Amino acid sequence: MSLFSFIKEAGEKLFGSGETKAAQEAASKAPTPVNVEAANAAAAKAIQDYIAKNNLPTAGYDVKFDGASGTVIVQGNVDTQEIKEKILLCCGNVAGVEGVQDQLYVPSQEPEARFYTVVKGDTLSKIAKDMYGNANSYMKIFEANRPMLNHPDKIYPGQVLRIPA
Structure with missing residues (x-):
């Protein structure tokens, strides 16, 4: 297990609309365990949807979010190191995320x-x-870094990129 750090203010803005926004507003107005859990679940779903949008596999692992620490926890199995790294980057390059706990297993080194x-x-x-x-x-x-990058000139400060050997 390892923890990757990201810049909280940089990245895709997934948490500012729809179900995620409603859950976060409810949790901030009346923070009960149920509201906080709903906000974290909505944020995790938004991250999972972002992973799927980038044409990465979504089966075999779980994504959880802890809003108090801004940490995404990813655990389970994936087929390759490349897929693992792209999933971790999708999770971390999101505004509001400070860290990603990597608990993903790849069968071959x-x-x-x-x-x-x-x-x-x-x-x-x-x-x-x-x-x-x-x-x-x-x-x-x-x-x-494809499909997270769709043009070589579209990178931004705070974004974390894969640099293959």
């Missing part, structure tokens, strides 16, 4: 990718030059 947090002024070319020594390797980073 594969090399882990490095993770990189984007800072102001970064481009995929700049990151590729720093990581690989060649700015033209930016597509390797882009492809490693």
Whole structure:
């Protein structure tokens, strides 16, 4: 089990609408165990829906959210290290999430990718030059982060990216 840190203010804004917003408002006005549990469940569902939207598998593991600590807990089994890392990034690159507890099991040992947090002024070319020594390797980073990235120029400060070996 490991804990990955993320920037709470950066990422997809999944918690500001619909069922998630209603549950969070109820929990903030009258914080009862039932309201807090409903808000956490709604947030977890929003994250699961975001994972599915990114065409990643959603079976074999559970996603839970603890709003008090801003932590997502992901536990279960996935097929590959790449899928595991993409699921962890989907969970963490969400506004309101500070950490992701990785309790995912991959049946075969594969090399882990490095993770990189984007800072102001970064481009995929700049990151590729720093990581690989060649700015033209930016597509390797882009492809490693698809489908979460849909264009090489659309990265933002605070976003965490997979950097494959």
